[in-house]
Amino acid sequence: MRNTNKTYTVDEATQKLEAYCAYQERCHKEVHQKLKNMGMIPQAIDQIIHHLLQHNFLNETRFAQAFARGKFRTKKWGKQRIVRELKFREISQFNITLALKEISDKDYFETFDALSEKRIKQLEGETNLQKKRKKLADYLLYRGWESHLVWEKVRELIN
Structure with missing residues (x-):
């Protein structure tokens, strides 16, 4: 079985990563992992990441x-x-x-309310109030909404 892993020069890898970062915002961890997967050595990785930072591809x-x-x-x-x-x-x-800070409080609470209302409508068939509360709470908590907001909303919507 032959090795099909392509090897890259630093310049080729740099160009590839410029395109990778230009396509969508990336974090350092993603870029580092991508370079490791390309088989780049640590010195080359550092050099390429430095280049990407200097030229504002990575921020x-x-x-x-x-x-x-x-x-x-x-x-x-x-x-x-x-x-x-x-x-x-x-x-x-x-x-x-x-x-x-990119998320305004107004948008945050409007989205939370809309999401809660939508989920409650989906749970209309559920007759067991305890199950209904749990399903609503689990849904909102899984999406990362603060527990005090979630439990307030559960009490408000299911009484």
Whole structure:
């Protein structure tokens, strides 16, 4: 069996990663992993990441902000889930704080209310109140909404 792994020069890898980062915002961890998977040595990885940072292809603050906006708008994630996912990607606390400022309180609470109402409508067939409460709470908690908000909403909607 022959080895089909392509080898890259530093220049080729740099070009490939410029395109990778230009396509969508990336975090350092993703870029580092991509370079490792391409078989680059640690010195080359450092050199390429330095190049990407210098030429603004890679920007952790921009990534965190875009990530927070995107996950909130498209997946309707709460702040806790967004924070957890950013920490998993090794984003600094400073950038996480900046990212959360991308979500206005007004939008946050409107989205939470709309999501809760939508889920309640889906649970109309459920006759057991305890099960209905649990399903609503689990749904919202899984999406990373703060527990005090969730339990308040459960009490408000199912009494």
